[in-house]
Each structure stands twice: as structure tokens, then as C-alpha cells.
Amino acid sequence: MPEYIGNGRYKTERKEMVELIRQRGVKDENLLKVIERIPRHLFVTDLFIGRAYEDSPLPIGKSQTISQPYTVAVMTEALEIKKGSKVLEVGTGSGYQAAILAELGVRVFTIERHMELLNASRKVFEKLGYPIVSKCGDGTIGWAEFAPYDGIIVTAAAPEIPQALLDQLADGGKLVIPIGSMEFQDLHVVTRKKDKFLTKEICGFKFVPLIGKMGWQG
Numbered sequence: 730m731p732e733y734i735g736n737g738r739y740k741t742e743r744k745e746m747v748e749l750i751r752q753r754g755v756k757d758e759n760l761l762k763v764i765e766r767i768p769r770h771l772f773v774t775d776l777f778i779g780r781a782y783e784d785s786p787l788p789i790g791k792s793q794t795i796s797q798p799y800t801v802a803v804m805t806e807a808l809e810i811k812k813g814s815k816v817l818e819v820g821t822g823s824g825y826q827a828a829i830l831a832e833l834g835v836r837v838f839t840i841e842r843h844m845e846l847l848n849a850s851r852k853v854f855e856k857l858g859y860p861i862v863s864k865c866g867d868g869t870i871g872w873a874e875f876a877p878y879d880g881i882i883v884t885a886a887a888p889e890i891p892q893a894l895l896d897q898l899a900d901g902g903k904l905v906i907p908i909g910s911m912e913f914q915d916l917h918v919v920t921r922k923k924d925k926f927l928t929k930e931i932c933g934f935k936f937v938p939l940i941g942k943m944g945w946q947g
């Protein structure tokens with residue numbers, strides 16, 4: 730991302746937000762540096778620019794939200810992703826999570842079910858110069874064309890893990906997905922070891938529902 734675009738503003742607010750995320754237990758300093766660089770105020774609507782550096786989710790339209798920065802940090806850290814690897818994101822929303830992955834040097838593929846949200850996020854990707862590949866569709870069936878992925882991150886909550894996403898995970902890859910009821914979920918971090926899938930849970934999150942063929946029915 731070129732230095733002159735966007736992130737010259739709100740530097741103090743971003744620093745304070747990152748300090749809060751660090752205090753809450755996120756340890757990956759490279760990731761924290763990236764969060765400190767990304768201009769979150771470009772991913773929210775005009776109405777919420779003044780609140781862009783609060784550690785909270787904010788409305789982005791279509792009854793959806795940009796995720797809380799702490800949650801984005803926990804999910805990204807759980808992916809344990811390396812520069813140059815390939816990641817699928819389900820739920821582009823504002824594009825903030827995808828931008829963080831791109832800034833980490835990851836090849837990002839992202840799917841959003843609302844065209845209006847995708848169009849807005851594509852404009853920001855273009856402005857910031859991120860070569861993120863995106864499409865409008867149902868991410869519960871993954872994106873087979875570019876599989877397998879070293880990481881898959883789902884930013885909406887599902888009742889159970891969609892089989893298609895497990896199938897599209899590379900050997901050694903990780904899938905991070907909130908699983909639970911409509912009200913509360915735990916983050917499931919699934920690591921693929923050949924045909925085995927090992928799951929770790931991180932408790933206590935709240936996401937909007939993953940609506941689709943292998944998610945909640947809309």
C-alpha cells in the first residue's frame with residue numbers, strides 16, 4: 730500500500746487500538762504492525778468514520794458488519810499463515826480482513842454474497858493497490874477453481890463446518906471458522922494432516938450468520 734494513501738491520518742488512534750489488541754493477548758508482532766498500517770476508516774461508511782478505531786464491529790450496510798479489530802487479529806493469528814501462501818476468505822464484507830491478509834503478503838481470494846458490499850470493498854482494494862481476487866456468490870461451497878488453499882477464513886458463523894471447505898484445504902493448511910448458534914459461537918481452528926482434521930476451539934465470539942447451501946438458510 731503506498732504510504733500517501735489513507736494511512737497518514739488517524740495514526741495515534743490506530744496505535745492505541747493496536748495496543749489494546751496486544752494487551753488482550755495477540756502476540757504476532759508482524760500482524761500487529763500490519764493492523765497499525767491499514768487505514769480502517771476507509772472500510773467503514775461516512776457515518777462511522779469517527780468510530781473506525783474503536784475496537785468494535787460497525788455496520789456496513791445490508792445488515793452486515795465490519796468485524797471487531799480484536800476478532801480479526803485473533804482469526805488471522807490462528808491461521809498461522811506465511812508470506813506467499815494462498816488464502817480463501819468467505820465473507821468479504823467491508824474488505825478489511827482481506828486487506829490485512831494482502832498486506833501480510835498472502836494471495837487472497839474472497840467471496841461475498843452481497844454484490845453491493847463487494848463493489849464497495851473492490852473500490853478500496855483498488856485504491857490501496859491490493860491484487861485481491863474476489864467474486865459474488867455462496868462461499869459455503871468454497872471456490873474450487875483455485876483450491877487447495879493454505880488457509881481458509883470464514884468471517885460469518887455457521888451451524889457446522891461446510892464439508893466443501895474441508896475438501897478445499899491443502900495438507901497442513903488451517904481453516905478458521907466460527908461455529909455455534911445464531912447468538913454465540915466458538916472459533917474452530919481446523920488443521921488438515923492428510924486425511925485427518927484436528928480441531929482446536931477458541932471460545933466466546935459473536936458473528937453475523939453464514940447464509941448459504943452449507944450454512945444457515947436465508
Ligand code: SAM
Pocket residue numbers: 793794795796819820821822823824825826827840841842843846866867868869884885936937938939940941942944
Ligand atoms: N471480513 C469482513 C470484514 O472484514 O469486513 C467481515 C464481514 S461480516 C462479519 C460477514 C460477511 O459474510 C457479510 O458481509 C455477509 O454478507 C457475508 N456472508 C454471509 N454468508 C455468506 C456466504 N454464504 N458467502 C459469502 N459471504 C457470506
